[in-house]
Amino acid sequence: MTLAAALRDRDVAQLPSRRDEDWRWTDLRALIRELPAPSPTAAAPAKPGPFGDLGEAEIAVVNGRVLGDAGLLRLAPGETRTLRLRFVSATAETAHGASLSISLGAGARLTLLESYEGLAAGYLADANLAVDLAEDAVLERIILAQDDEDAVSVSTATVDLAPRARLAQTTLTTGAKRQRLETRVTHPGQDAAVRMDGAYRVRGRGHADLTSAVNHAGADGTTDQLIKGVVDDQARAVFQGRITVSPGADRTDARMGHHALVLSDRAEVDAKPELLIFADDVACAHGNTVGALDEDALFYARQRGMPEDVARAMLTEAFIGEVIDRIETEAVRERLRSWAQDGRIA
């Protein structure tokens, strides 16, 4: 049951629904009665995307069709590259899907600036990425989702790591009518490393779902995950993080943190952090908190002269800022700094 299969066969019965445990908080079947018409071809957008001109080249995927050289996503051993990968939905009330492969040869290094850009209302979009990292390869993947508030959007990445490879990922999203950003990692251990961060700022009636699964199949691997989010109004956020430590994956070091601020009585956060450990001698920890802004800190800031809205904005930005701080490429980190303030890029 996937959105890709439903789009391929034009069959709503194949949409993921609450009957799948992994989709119970992001039910597409109940939401979509009828699939919208397939999206027409569309030209590459004239405006630059949220990453501006960072990086050497851009690959746009508009209404599900690749415009540009997808071959750039295959890096030869030792190559280094920074690319913008823009998934653009340009036509209202239509549906499209796309599949891409990314491969990094041994020791290659890719900074991938991946954006989801809604330039129309009410579309249905699906994206699938198959990512393969050879030994010692490094992928820093920054995902910025700016879907339309009436859109339904799903992105799924499947990442395969070789020994000593490293995936450093940061996902920032403001949600959609229903949106899911999912990453599944096969982790070989053997000094491979994963950082899987994310932040959500959802308001209105928005919905954002950050789902990840990391499967440690071999010994001596690390996974470090920090997800932070803020929900307001009637928004809903979902975090599902699963780290599996398979038999034999000894000395795995896995840490998971998910912390959410709920700013309104009608907003909701559903969190399912899971550590499934079938090996010995592992260091695993997880923390999960959902709460309001600290009233004491708020009063402290107000006593110093900050009006309530200023104090709230400062504390919220600081809360989200911790995720931005962990982005490794400085130019990207600075560009995304303003996102922590209000979910926009200045």
Place this chain on the structure above:
Amino acid sequence: MLSINNLHARVAEAEILKGLTLDLPAGEVHAIMGPNGAGKSTLSYVLTGRQGYEVTEGTATLDGEDLLALEPDERAARGLFLSFQYPLEIPGVPAMTFIRTAMNAQRKARGEAEVSAPEFLKRAREVAGQLKIDFDMLKRPLNVGFSGGEKKRMEIFQMAMLSPRLLILDETDSGLDIDALKIVADGVNALRSPDRAMLVITHYQRLLDYIRPDKVHVLAAGRIAASGGPELAHELEREGYDKYARAA
């Protein structure tokens, strides 16, 4: 400057202040001493407008203006500063950013121009030097991982930067060793001026050896039980609060 008349206040259902009257003229430093539970911290929170502290009777005015009708930030913009007994940790906000945001918010409320970055930095370096605060500490998230003494020093730093007119020091001496106490007291004394007033809340007389008050008030059971000169603090140190607690 500060005029409190027959102030009654409660927290949850318990009445803590029961008719407190106090007059603090500009240029003076008054100490408020009292046993635990007398209402010392409640007084500081009522004056600064913390949620959950409900005034049921009486008035508090700053230069004739009704303090109790103002939001906490409006009180701050009019020059009221509280040095917290337990300063809060603010993760993710560098001390400098926090203070500059506060300063500019106050200036905006007063219709003044924002402080420029170089101007702010220059002033911060000066004040940090006076208070023997490592400048690098100001780049760290405010109070996060700071020792008790560092936090108190950071309160005085903020106070000196924001330059308030009415200063309330709530148990500023707690958690300070003698060297830190001297530095903090020097910082406070440097702010004494004819157009400022200070309310020094303390449990012990020790702080008052360094910050010499013009008047000492004993707060017991929610009201001022006695007032006198600096000698009253010494008497309390010798004899304790028993007689006031009993009288109340």
